[in-house]
Amino acid sequence: AQTVTQSQPEMSVQEAETVTLSCTYDTSESDYYLFWYKQPPSRQMILVIRQEAYKQQNATENRFSVNFQKAAKSFSLKISDSQLGDAAMYFCALLPPSGSRLTFGEGTQLTVNP
């Protein structure tokens, strides 16, 4: 069985500042995918960034980057220059190679203060 844990139910950040959202996971697989999804109040789940476990280089996507620590089973998301539109629920998720089930964490509600 695999699990994903997001220990921060809520986070807040000032506009233009940087915030890091934490995610830890557990899996017996050696190869897998990790994702961060964003779900704004409109409720559409949007892919933010993804990381292949076999890649050592951390994924980046404009203002979004991850810190992937495979040995520690940690996958944090850093949002730089936070914008009001970044306010949303953020879900960390794990996809194993052996199936289609995407395991989500509990989510972190991010508030961006002007």
Added chain:
Amino acid sequence: DAMVIQNPRYQVTQFGKPVTLSCSQTLNHNVMYWYQQKSSQAPKLLFHYYDKDFNNEADTPDNFQSRRPNTSFCFLDIRSPGLGDAAMYLCATSRDVVTYQETQYFGPGTRLLVL
């Protein structure tokens, strides 16, 4: 733009009255998923289709069924909705790869209210 479309966005039904939710995609993806998301919770996978092969999650109630008449469309049928079935229902797709190792793209969801 290629996308995942869900209709309707909001659905109201009566307790016990069958309801069908619709999902279509223009991504030409072979895998389609249905998730249930209750308020302030993570999405929960109900089932998925890999092409025409239906894969049910072990804990999905029998009350939930699905149909996929072609690559583009997938339907979620709730045979006898209960109050506990009120939720957001998310459809997602992923590209056809053997090991399912692919990003899932989500539709906007259908919010179901059961009266």
